[in-house]
Amino acid sequence: MLLCTPDCTPTFCALSPSMKHDPPAIWAQLEPVLQFLKENHARIQKLFFISDGPTMQYRGKKNFYLLSTIPFQMGFTAVNWSFLEAGHGKGPADGVGATMKRTADSQVARGTDIPTAKALYDTLLPLTKVKLLYVEGDQINRVSTLLPKELTTIKGTLSIHQVICTTPGTIHYRVLSCFCNREAICPCFHPSSTNIAPQVLPGTSEPTAPEDGSHSTSxxxxxxxxxxxxxxxxxxxxxxxxxxxxxxxxxxxxxxxxxxxxxxxxxxxxxxxxxxxxxxxxxxxxxxxxxxxxxxxxxxxxxxxxxxxxxxxxxx
Structure with a gap:
């Protein structure tokens, strides 16, 4: 991960014994990064994410829900997540992971045993300036409990390239990204919106997804x-x-x-x-x-x- 702020660009690498790559695992790794941001750059209120777009990780309803809730619980006021098109190539964030792998390979070649994720963390910690994060499986399970059983399925998820959230639980999305107005949601490329959080109907205890025509069709x-x-x-x-x-x-x-x-x-x-x-x-x-x-x-x-x-x- 590469964090870009007005005065520095620290890099992060998360290590975990868990093999999960789903949205709860992603946000369990992002939380300490956002906490670092709040402690060292308290004036920053808006988050801008740029990533690739695998649907099982970033471009899916579970990630949409978590990005519309967790940052606001931490004190941020807006989230903007843009997805790169397929075949975009490698970037600085990919270089961080490659550096960690190369450093670990070098230590193994020197005879160091690295049987666990914690051993890898302890081995790399004194050898790199990259900020290492160790994420336990319990942290991922805790984030998993934040997900409702039912979430709104957004039709055309694969064509979405930008998601914006300024109100917890409500997201705006469009097929092309635009950054012409950072203070509000611009009308460029006809953004749509939906309340991704489940709604509890009067007289019931079970949440139901909003009926906005965005459900996937059979x-x-x-x-x-x-x-x-x-x-x-x-x-x-x-x-x-x-x-x-x-x-x-x-x-x-x-x-x-x-x-x-x-x-x-x-x-x-x-x-x-x-x-x-x-x-x-x-x-x-x-x-x-x-x-x-x-x-x-x-x-x-x-x-x-x-x-x-x-x-x-x-x-x-």
Missing amino acids: SSGCEGTLCPVDDVTKDLVGKWCVITYDDDPYPGIIEDIDEGALEDKVMHYIGRNRFFAATRGQDLVHSGQGRHLNPSTRKRHTEACPDQPKSVHSST
């Missing part, structure tokens, strides 16, 4: 058509999809999902509407820039992308 209503992949979940494994690569469509089956990335076994193109499945297959890993194809059970053929040279038809 694929059952899209039979025989292409439906955008808005919410990456394990339910997509085994489903047919069409991936666009270099502006050409490729049909395939979603085989696995890991941290928001979809792994598809796609077919090979050999001519217009001519695809074949190789013996070994061709695996393509992407961040969800695809469309779910739900072949019709009442027709022998389903056509997708008819206007493209490599049109796709599926047969049942």
Whole structure:
């Protein structure tokens, strides 16, 4: 992590025995960084985050909820989180992790045993100027308890590139980031808003998500058509999809999902509407820039992308 303030740019690296990479783990690691910011730069009230956009970590409803609550509990007044596009390359924050790995490798080569995360922390602490954070599993579990059982699912999450929060529980989001007005939410690129915190209806004790039309839709209503992949979940494994690569469509089956990335076994193109499945297959890993194809059970053929040279038809 790289923290940019008006007068310094300290770097941080979090170490934990937990293997979790979900939003509670992220915020358990961010909390000491924000506490450092409050203690050393008390005048800073607004937070700006820039990261990549894996849906299982940053670009998802759990992270949206936590960014709309935890910073405000710590005394901050606004949060702005922007997601870089896929293929953005490496940055200073990636260099921090690489430096820590290289330092650890060097110590192991000298005969140092590092069997645990705590041993790694103790080994690196005197060898680096990077501020090391040790996050226990209990800290992650504590943040997990802050998450409600039900949260609003925002339709089109994969296309969101900026989330802004100035009121706890309410987020504004848009497909492109804009920084023309840091004092308010500008109207550029038509931002939408939703209350991501669950609401408790009168006479009930169970929270319910706001009905603002932002819930994800079931694929059952899209039979025989292409439906955008808005919410990456394990339910997509085994489903047919069409991936666009270099502006050409490729049909395939979603085989696995890991941290928001979809792994598809796609077919090979050999001519217009001519695809074949190789013996070994061709695996393509992407961040969800695809469309779910739900072949019709009442027709022998389903056509997708008819206007493209490599049109796709599926047969049942």
